[in-house]
Amino acid sequence: MAYFSQQLINAITLGAIYGLIAIGYTMVYGIIGMINFAHGDIFMIGAFISLIGFLICAALGINSAPLAIVLVLLMAMAFTAVYGWAIERTAYRPLRGSFRLAPLISAIGVSILLENYVQLAQGARPKPGGGSIVTGGFTLFSSDGFDVRVTWLQIVIVVVTVVLMAGFTWLIASTSLGRRQRACEQDMKMASLLGVNVDRTISLTFVMGAALAAVAGMLFLMYYGVVDFFIGFLAGIKAFTAAVLGGIGSLPGAMLGGLAIGLIEVFWAGYFSSEYKDVAVFAILVLVLIFRPSGLLGKPEIEKV
């Protein structure tokens, strides 16, 4: 029981990070029907910028952990948002209205570009850092000589994620901006006729997704204390799996999917073998695509005749 509880706590933490990344996939898919394969690398860039941010904070002598976290968070979100905007502007917008695969291929190109750019700029070796910002924790309970521990960092991760997700749900559901996004999602041409600037709305969607990926990047860095240029690939694909599992295009689906992927991965590693945890996750992707292609919360696609 104690072991199970510990795994559950770890799984929720990991799931929260996947969920944050998955939102970026799902929002972009919802609005322009495209899988943004570069999104995982945006997450990686967010983690790197966070690392740089923490180093700057340390150099400036900012010792308060909450202050450093807020500053770095804002910095990472701002920079990564610019990346998201620029990528959409240069790699996807010119291809809008082109055949369906074109932006997808472009996205893979951007992904390779970002990975190589970071490898060149930052080096290929894993960079440690950020792991000692929030330390410590407390023992929730003990049984059978096993301590179930919750670290403060895990609490920070879950709280940040829950707050951001609640904020985003509110933004989409009940603000003018969210209404614009949903309108573009349902009928882009009609939204344009009503005077909605579709291009700007799409840009904003990318910016929002990238900002959330930056948050995930920072939390990832603090959790694992190490970052390299390749983390975006696996994390990105897993978050994509989460988005598909939850029903791509659905915001609550992305959160649920992220949580589910976190649970599967951690419990598989905890009870079976940690070598095959990724296999377990992707086996789920295959099963979902076969048996429930629209995901847990997605609407089935209706073929128009």
Next chain:
Amino acid sequence: MSVPLIAVEHLTMRFGGLVAVDDVSFTARPREITAIIGPNGAGKTTVFNCITGFYKPTVGRLTLRGDKEYLLERMLGHEIGQRARVARTFQNIRLFPGMTALENLMVAQHNKLMRASGMSVFGLLGLKRFRIAEADAVEIARRWLERIDLVADADRPAGELPYGAQRRLEIARAMCTEPRLLCLDEPAAGLNPRESAELNNLLVSIRDEDGVGVLLIEHDMSVVMKISDHVVVLDYGRKIAEGAPAAVRDDPAVIQAYLGTDDEALDA
């Protein structure tokens, strides 16, 4: 003759070898309902698509007079709605089906809201000016829901509403953009006589109370003859007649286009 609201001059639209609209010129005046009629395939919807920026005309000039002159053929899609203020509806209804009736009307007012929020995300975080603008927008949407008799259905997804209600909602949504020109593509299609009569009242009130110029494509002659001030008749992409409803109805060219040429008339 007062200043026209929209002047369509020498509009020609070719798709490859097909000439859908051939050198059509007409004007529509403010505070009037101008009907465009003609047999199927006459090019009516193509004219609409040119006015609202769906197509770039092959030849021709489309001038809308508002606070200044807008050359519609040179404007981007969303600018036509946003700056020139032309709104339209479709033959096949294009509401946002997953959004509620109220939200559909709110989307149409987003430009106003965006201006109030200072064109930024920060406005969403509770600026007072923005909250007031949002409340105003809800109030305007409510008033339109009352006018189209859908208050009780405000929070139902638009896609679930009955057909006639969707038609009215689409017109209300177009009106929520505060247009100068409202283009309606067969608004009476599929309506029963009672709904059709309600629609007539709605259109007349839009003309008389809101003072908006209406451009109307319609097959239902009872609607056209009853409410339009001016009628333009197209056939095979060309304008064959124009004038007051009664005059157009008796025009031999129009009768011929609709009923075909009478053999005896040819013999005579």
